[in-house]
Amino acid sequence: MAKRRKTSSSASSRSKRGKIDPFDESLLAEIQNIPLRFAAQDRYLNYSLSVITSRALPDVRDGLKPVQRRILYTMSQQRLDATAKHRKCAKVVGDVMGNYHPHGDSSIYEALVRMSQPFSLRAPMIDGSGNFGSIDGDNAAAMRYTECRMTPIASEVLADLASRTVAFKPNYDGTREEPVVLPSRVPSLLVNGATGIAVGMATNIPPHNLKEVCNALLKLLGNPEIKDYQLVAGDAIQGPDFPTGGHITNTKEELREIYATGTGTIKLRGVAEVAEKSRTGDTLRITEIPFGVNKAAMVERIAELVYSSKLPLVQEVRDLSTEDIRVDLLLKKNADADKVLAYLYKHTPLQTNFNVNL
Structure with missing residues (x-):
């Protein structure tokens, strides 16, 4: 059994005058016995609702999580639209943390960085200047070195906000107001x-x-x-x-x-084709990789198979990627490119599954 203390005027007056004596027998009358499972259920429900609505899941109306919404709202207050000059990310992160999102600056900056990565979002909301990471898994530079502003599509997410088209609520300390949801013209959740x-x-x-x-x-x-x-x-x-x-x-x-059901598995493959043919062997070129795959790790895995002789039809692997993906596999003479691809799909991240949960 869990014990819950009843609130009463006498107890509150005693707490105001000084510390409550835990051995005071008069307090026994103010203790209420309740089943432990009810107490745990009540407290865990409050915790779970807080995590669901205030941190982890996006709102279906604007498709944004709270930290993403607060970043865009702060940038709109700073007038960092697509035509503005880039501003230090540290300034944006500091204002978001101080005014609306009382959490660690690293988590806010990580959300900002992801919103600027074209390999993470189909339509990035932030235009970054500087090192914002790469598809190889490289981390972004520190926020004091990078700069940012909104993209044109982000302006459509914030359009008509000044007209009070959405409800506002007090921020965490009641000194400012923030929108409950952004009046997005963009179906960004999809x-x-x-x-x-x-x-x-x-x-x-x-x-x-x-x-x-x-x-x-x-x-x-x-x-x-x-x-x-x-x-x-x-x-x-x-x-x-x-x-x-x-x-x-x-x-x-x-x-x-x-x-129709909202759940299922999408099978996703990278795109590769024979780009060059020669007497010594063809070149199989990978130009697209599955979503969420670390390119450097994928190339390392392929090279590991080649140099361990588990993929004898390939003689060399070259990562020639710049802004576009280009991974060349030099095949041995008379090697079957289709067999090489089938082996890569089975044994490397060139084929992955995306588990849909709508």
Whole structure:
């Protein structure tokens, strides 16, 4: 049994005068016995709701988590639109932490960095200047070295905010107001997707093509009774559209089932083809990799297979990527490129699964 102390005027007056004596027998009358499971359930529910709504999961209305929403709102207050001069990220992070998001500066900066990475978001909300990390897993430079401003599409997320089109609420210390949700004109929850693990709840939404989503919205306006899953897989929305490209091997029926039920697995492959042919051997070139795959780790895995003679049809691996992905595999003479690809799909991250949870 858990014991809950009743609140009373006498107890409150004693607490104001000084410390409460735990051996005071008069306090026994103010103790209430309740089952432990009820006390734990009540407290854990409050904790889980706080994590779900205030940290881990996005709001379906603007597709943003609280920290992302506060970053964009702070940047709009600083007038950091797409035409403004870049400003130090440390200034933005400091204002977000001091005014709206009382958490660590590192978590705020990590969210800001991800919102600027074109390999993480289909439509980045922040235009970064400086080192903001890479698809090879390199970390961004410290916030005192990097600068940022909003992208044009982020301005559409904040449009009409000055007209008080959304509700506002006090910030954590009641000194300012912040929007409950942004009046977004962009369906960013579908365009950029979302990944979050809360307490008892989680989500993993794949990104989609903005033009296809808009076509689906037009069809939905024309026929409000249409079923959501009837808009996908060959209709307005072809399927997920990942920022790093790749090829989805699921059938149309499988994709419709995923959207109809809200759960399922998307099988994603990198894109490779024979780019050069020579007498000594062809060159198999990888130009797209699955979403979320660390390119450097993938190349290292392929090289490990080659140099351990588990992939004897390949004689050398070269990572020639710049802004675009280009990984060349020099094949041995008369090697079958299709066999090499099949082996890579099975034994390397060139093929992965994206577990959808809508």
